[in-house]
Amino acid sequence: MSAGVSDLEVRYGRHRAVAGVSFRAPARAVTALVGGDGAGKTSVLRALVGAVRPAAGTVSAPEAGRVGYVSTGPGIWLDLTVGEHLQFTAAAYGLGHDWRGRAGPLLERTGLAPARDRLAGRLSGGMRQKLALACALLPEPELLVLDEATTGVDPLSRAELWRLLAQAAAGGAAVVLATTYLDEAERAAALVVLDRGRQLAAGSPEQLVAATPGAILEARDRPGGVRAWRLGRRWRVWSPDGVELPGAARVPTRLEDAIIVATLAAAGRRAA
């Protein structure tokens, strides 16, 4: 089944964290929520897994027993061992005795097998993330939700975590994740761009790139008076009307450009 939210609004007391967010996360695919800090990614994910009640809108998700969740914390018990985490998760999800059969390969794939008896508090940051993911994957969820599961994880471990996510999606799960890394977002089948609690755009990376208004230019030096950002040693420039500037040549739009332009355009609309 697919999961998703429609016209979602999340409030914490009087503070409105998210409003008007709608997307569908299909099975067998990775859907990524992208946006800067405070964009509302975590609030959307919390509403999706049922950790917070929406103030308005609807949430559709499988029952709790079919949802795996890795929170930013990442929500593991520092004074339990790796093996005890899996045992508790298995019991909480009512997996019965065959959980051991699943846990073995999962520990191998996450590289946690040698650390089975180690306390979670003694694991490195990356290994803790892997443990949280292993716990989320153990019940073979229909919906797998990850909140910045790869933040602070070294590049090699990130690649391993992504391999696990891809496997889960290939196995039929709808994977929804929040990330600030746009190279990760590029691997997702669909993206939801959030900014200040609002949904700016949604679609596949190709769709988002195609829908970018104006043109992206590249310059050696920072052009004055226009919206520009660095990419490597060069400057990227957004030209809303598509007009080329002196010293800046038109280049193909990348996903990163598309997301930055969506944010800039929203800021422009707010200012207007």
Place this chain on the structure above:
Amino acid sequence: MWAMTLKEFRQLRRDRRMVALMIVMPLVLLIVFGYAASFDVTEIRTLVVGEGAGTIAGRLPEVFAVDQVRPGDDRADAERALRDGEAQVAVVAEGRQPAVLVDGAQLFAAKSALAALAQARGSASGPSAAAGGPGTEAVAPSIDVLFNPDLKTSVIMVPGLIGIVLVFVGTIVTSLGVVKERQAGTLEQLAVMPLRPRDVVAGKVLPYFAVAALDMTLIVTAGLLLFDVPFRGSVATFVLAAALFLLVTLGVGVLISTVSENQGQAVMLAFMTVLPQILLSGLIFPVEAMAAGVRWIAYLLPLKYFIDVARGVLVRGTATGALLLPLGMLALLGVTVFTLAVLRFRHDVAPRTHRGGGELPDERPLAGAAATPGRQPGDGPGPGRGTTP
């Protein structure tokens, strides 16, 4: 250094609860405890029995507040009345020599009674007594201290200390255990897992209950062996009172954890509930010696009722029937506090409370979406979870 001081003041100001605890609480505590801190019992509840009861009742020193005169009762009835806590002193006016029975389990009332009797005896042997007519009052009464004949402090303190240990384990340790879960962010993980909220609450509290119960068994045994504390009453009654009392203290612990953001706040709050219990429950200062303005607080404290039962059952061997009031109060406090605690804790672990259909956006499906329609409203309860406020 000023930068550091300014930063610290700013942080302190943000933690309003801490400021309140630091400034308001000491003042309140000083005032309350100042009025409560008194060992002087000025009124001793006294029962007079025996055929001469009517005569004797009027001649007792002022400190004996005679509230019951039963000429038809005998010494055995008086002993039972003391055992069941109906009076602190009983005067048996039978035969030539009256007998004064003193409840040794109420240490300070007993000491006041003995002092008053000694003083009366001293003045009776003086000239004013010699002028008295031919009556029984010239005969010095026999004095019997029951239950705790040597008036040992440990005998009455140990049952109360059992309660204090349970308060510490129940309130402080429990609140820390739950707050730790909140601070680590694992409470949210529990909320999302397919666990029933009541199972989360019960599963969280049960280990502390078990540890506290084991703790209690240990300290009761140690108290009996090391301090010669008697155990004269019903074990079942004591166990019942202890279980009810634990329910209250664990409930207070959970309640504190639901209003605390971190372990520091939890410890401070727990301490603020423990301190009044230690000082106002009758453990140290007798409740009847407290100023009336603060005495009522004692009647809100679960430890007071636990101590009533513990001293009654252990030291006096009080019949269960005479302990129904403290047992009932413990049950009432236990049910109230624990229900409140569970409701508040439930709120933390069960934000998703209603089921129903959820309609997904069809107008802008995401690319690559092999979309299946979302559950429609009116599908009725099913495995899916939708939320519609």
